[in-house]
Amino acid sequence: MTNQPETLHYAVSVVGKDRTGIVAGIAEVLFRLGCNIADSSCTMLAGEFAMILIVSHPRPFSKTKLHDELKSVCDTLGMSLAVRTLHADEVVRKETSDEICMISVYGADQPGIVYRVTRELAALGVNIMDLNTKLIGTPEEPVYVMMLEAAIPEGQTPEGLEALLGNLKKELSVEIGVRIITPVAF
């Protein structure tokens, strides 16, 4: 017999043109259905508002009902919607003793900055936990900024990582900085 978890989890994402009341609209549905917003991250990207939520509900619960109720409010708000059921083994809080680093990359905009940097990081075993990119500057001189929070493998240092990214830095003519931001616990 399989071990059925007591709580069901869903990954919900909602994206659409920004306006007031999006969060309230989504939250109202979740509240009414008795869902719990476990983790969430919502932000404005260009003029779009993007929500990613991990939602939980005790058994029994219908994903169809969750989807249909959210779809109804998303249609009203003009937002796209995706709902995915998470398996029990996907819902774990990852504990890490790794060093957490902020990796900043910026320079003249060009194709492939994200790809080249993240490919290098993946090859080095660096796990990205948070990633923000932004196109800034002027239309004549666009500048690309990428900020990454990443766990670096044991035995690696920020200086070592920065050195390993040195070739890429030269090749792309971008600035790459690595600094420790591992939280200090009091």
Added chain:
Amino acid sequence: MPNQPILRYPHPVLKKVCNRVVRIDATIQSLVDDLLDTMHAGPGSVGVAAPQIGVSLRVCVVDVSNSRHGRDNHHGQLCMINPEIVARDGLAVMREGCMSVPDYTGDVERATAITVRFSEPDGSPREIEASGFEAVAIQHEMDHLDGILFLDRIMSIKTGLFRRKSYA
């Protein structure tokens, strides 16, 4: 008493402004011992404030000498009764967490150097100039004495670059 369990928010004592210690007696000295035991029991703990073990008094202990962030610049074990910051200088951001608010961290801005005046457990007055990580630890613990959690001071939880820019 041995080390005490660390209270977690939403325990109400963590949001109360603590009372000043009027007389430093054996009770206070034993409170300091409890705080030290509790600090030493927590793996990697660099400080504990009295409200974190349920006592609403202006007492805290700090010791960053075993921490990799503080081992090169510290005053050893500090037992502070009625501590007051009389001068502060500089500002720096550090990502903080707290035993009373587990599983959450955030970027907090604090003074990089402080002058703190307090009483020792034997009643004698002392003034120190702390900087760097030790200064941050002292400010974090002293905030507890005013019912302030690092959550009240978080500047950003994620990188925010030009978030306010509007798009045409």
